[in-house]
Amino acid sequence: MITYVQVLLLSTWSTTDTSDLKAVQIRPAWRAQVLKEADPTSEALEDATIQQRIHGRLRTDIMLGRIAPGEPLTIRGLAEKLGVSAMPVREALRRLAAEQAIELLGNRRVRIPIMSVNRFEDLLAARIALESEAAVRALPHITAETIAEMERHDTALDAAMARNDYDQWLAANFAFHRTLYAARPDSIFLPLIESLWLQVGPFLRMALENVGPSYTVDRHVEALQALRERNVMALRIAIEADLRDGITHLGQRLMRLDEALTLPAKHQGRRPKSRKISPPPA
Amino acid sequence: MITYVQVLLLSTWSTTDTSDLKAVQIRPAWRAQVLKEADPTSEALEDATIQQRIHGRLRTDIMLGRIAPGEPLTIRGLAEKLGVSAMPVREALRRLAAEQAIELLGNRRVRIPIMSVNRFEDLLAARIALESEAAVRALPHITAETIAEMERHDTALDAAMARNDYDQWLAANFAFHRTLYAARPDSIFLPLIESLWLQVGPFLRMALENVGPSYTVDRHVEALQALRERNVMALRIAIEADLRDGITHLGQRLMRLDEALTLPAKHQGRRPKSRKISPPPA
DNA sequence: ACATTAATAGTGTGATCACAGTTGACTTGT
DNA sequence: ACAAGTCAACTGTGATCACACTATTAATGT
Missing domain, CATH: 1.20.120.530 (GntR ligand-binding domain-like)
Structure with missing residues (x-):
């Protein structure tokens, strides 16, 4: 017999660290819902720049939660998906980061901030x-x-x-x-x-x-x-x-x-004030 | 690769169905505190990107009023003044615009917003x-x-x-x-x-x-x-x-x-009519 | 077998170039 | 002399490439 836990997903991320594992069933509704293509809103292309359109699109996608936290966001990936060059995408991402919509981590990773x-x-x-x-x-x-x-x-x-x-x-x-x-x-x-x-x-x-x-x-x-x-x-x-x-x-x-969550993981010690993901030990 | 999720416990139940089971790690308040980008206060970082240094410098310059309103700000001009390429400067300006520090007018002009x-x-x-x-x-x-x-x-x-x-x-x-x-x-x-x-x-x-x-x-x-x-x-x-x-x-x-302020800057261009941000689909 | 190391694909950053639209000083016409 | 028209320089935008660095995969050693 297996005990299932109904949980509210706060964030997802990926790693290769396999310590301290527990089994939980993930409801299919949580699966990453990537950007819907052909969003018919298309607020009239007008004479906006490509960067503005990309920014507005990603902006509404984030605000409405269409992009799941933890979903990998890369410049080239988004550029290819949206059919544009990498240039407008990186400026749009930079702008979204300034708006606190996404986090540009130092290790070349972009993510939606984790909720606490x-x-x-x-x-x-x-x-x-x-x-x-x-x-x-x-x-x-x-x-x-x-x-x-x-x-x-x-x-x-x-x-x-x-x-x-x-x-x-x-x-x-x-x-x-x-x-x-x-x-x-x-x-x-x-x-x-x-x-x-x-x-x-x-x-x-x-x-x-x-x-x-x-x-x-x-x-x-x-x-x-x-x-x-x-x-x-x-x-x-x-x-x-x-x-x-x-x-x-x-x-x-x-x-x-x-x-x-803090209860069963008490042996992990206090949350570190500032911790960097250490590179593989040489 | 293993996908981890941070979850909120809602309820638990038991069953024997083992389909769709995934391994997750539950760790509360887990924070991948890789060095965030843009610690705005401390611009004395040594291994920061050029864009971060440019952004921090312009940021404090604006916040302390070292840049006079109406002073022309151009990408190439700043790039030459700061001794870097145009690339970091335009990203820094884009970021400052997202922080409402500067206005990117439609007629290819950048300025510090006028006060009213x-x-x-x-x-x-x-x-x-x-x-x-x-x-x-x-x-x-x-x-x-x-x-x-x-x-x-x-x-x-x-x-x-x-x-x-x-x-x-x-x-x-x-x-x-x-x-x-x-x-x-x-x-x-x-x-x-x-x-x-x-x-x-x-x-x-x-x-x-x-x-x-x-x-x-x-x-x-x-x-x-x-x-x-x-x-x-x-x-x-x-x-x-x-x-x-x-x-x-x-x-x-x-x-x-x-x-x-408004008097000597009469030919700075009209206020952009469509400054509103694209609303999400209603 | 498992952990360690090496290799490969992939990442963001920055530089350079092409292009269309704007600006502003200059030329031209009266 | 003065206004309207003209053209060259300049602007931001976007595309493409090189580079240093990272993460993932594959190979290797013990």
Whole structure:
């Protein structure tokens, strides 16, 4: 008899070290979902540079969690896959690294950053601090059209949730918030907030696929109501509650994970402050 | 090759089906801490890539306001000035653009973003929101050495102010705050905050040269006192007061400076109309 | 047999070149 | 003398190649 463990995938990586092995079944849904080809969005090629298109594509792929953490990302590989030269790809990757979306490790490896309890809590706190402030500062610029567009995104969100389309669910959720914050012209908040989304996206996607959507109370309608009433305090509360509700109990399970994992591996000692992967001993 | 996963334990059950079994290693908070790229603070690294050195140098130059807004920045010009090829320079510029430090205009022009009243107020609000939160979250990790280092930066700040050395004044001020926020390991706040510093830096420098240092009350000693007492509320208040006091009445003179900035740069090209980032599919 | 070493394929970095579009000083026309 | 038109130099973008280094595979030794 074999004991199976249902787990929430946080990250994957590869190595040749075979010490300390345990058997776990991996659900097929976790298999690496590589970039979908022929993404019909194709925001109008316009006159954008190739680097911009590559960047935008990889950006949405990461934000919506279409790229699994641990999946190998190489310049030449992406260039060949996307049918372009290596030049635009490396600039796009450099840009994504500056946005904290990917990590460029020193050993010629690129990966999506690993999620940890501390990092998750920090990301949530930063999102609440920035997004509630951005919402309040966007409030004076809200028009009826803005609210209408947010409502459209909200209905798209419900529809996506109804058919368990996590991809569209995440996209609609981000679009809902983005239209709110982008109402203020020349907002310096949006780039910072989207950097946070890029860091949370891959984890949210995996959490959704394993736990399912967790919105019991629709905070979006509360936010919309606060917008109509021009109620600053209600808006701030709604945004914070939206972020906290949709995420917190994922964070609670994350806590248990940390306990469950630190316990059996206590003999590994404290986590090293800074450790380099040592080259093969000569 | 073996694939490892970092997982969150959700549930366990038993069965006899052994299909689709894979070997994984469960190690909590495992971090492949290979040297990350771009440690922005310490640019004195010896084995860094050329692109990293260029990026770090331009980064501090912008943050301390050594590059005047409107000064022409070209890839080949910087490459020749720094004695390197154009390749590292363009990647460094791309990275700085992603950090909101510079603007890549559509008409083949690069510039430091111009300051406006709205943008300045947004930057101040974002700094307060992020930095006070980062300070509070760093508080549990503060040690005596941290406070000692911050005091050293504070004395350096006073010394720089005494001799009107705005360059060192700004550097010491940023270093003071950075050591505080960096006390929390793996802080995701620091990159976001430094992005804000990069946007405020050029303007602060110009304001200093035109108005002079404006610290009447030293909020840094209050912050240090709050750190020693582990007083969360006092720390938050001190940080916010520090940012607000040091900047606010600079903002009052912002109007005149804004005119002075936009006036001589009339032929710098129009603001890019389509500066928004490509939204994900909705 | 297993660990160690050598070899090979593959990686990011940096340099150089071609190209289309822009800039800005110069030429030209009146 | 002054404005409009012109052209050469310059710009960022993208492609291709060389190089040092790495990780994976294959060969080797004990």
